[in-house]
Amino acid sequence: MRLTHGAKFSQMERTISKSIRPHGPQSDARFTLHQRQPRADKLDAPQRRLCDADPTFMAALRGRVSSEERWSAFIDGASYYIALEKPCGRCGDFRKRTRDRSCYRCHLVRGANNFERMKAGLAPKVMRNKDSHLDLLDRQRREREGDCLIREFGSITVTRWPTGRLEVVFPDGYHERDLAKRKPEEVYRAMELLPELKDALIWAGWY
């Protein structure tokens, strides 16, 4: 708890700490070299890699994630967990995205709409990036530094890059550098031939 706040803030922090405020200090000097502090609001791939590399980082992050279910899902690489006590206000689903605790079903519905767009030959909305220029520069820098997430789905190997580029190595050895550059109907056809590509696209947030 920071002591620099006035009395009013202390009061407020006490109230917040009971519900949503993450545990632990805001900024921990031990993780300066990682250029990343453990943060529970976005359990993403870079944080998972830091957990693999540094048990201290893992312990600090663990202390900030209040839900056991969410933490296990994060460690297992699962995309959702069950939160029976917090059904979605919009659709009533009990599944939450591991990444940010948002509703998993609402996420899938958005993805399904994108698949309809792909079938129709339109780019999925998620790939149309409206982020700021600075954010783009930051993600380009991370990509140059090799910040990526690699995962195998059956016979294919998929790599996610910070700029959103999705690299795929197919069973016949064909190497697709950026799947988003392919025509949506080609991607859709490939997915019908290789069901694991669909799992990969779900993992990549396309679906």
Ligand SMILES: [Zn+2]
């Ligand atoms: Zn929902």
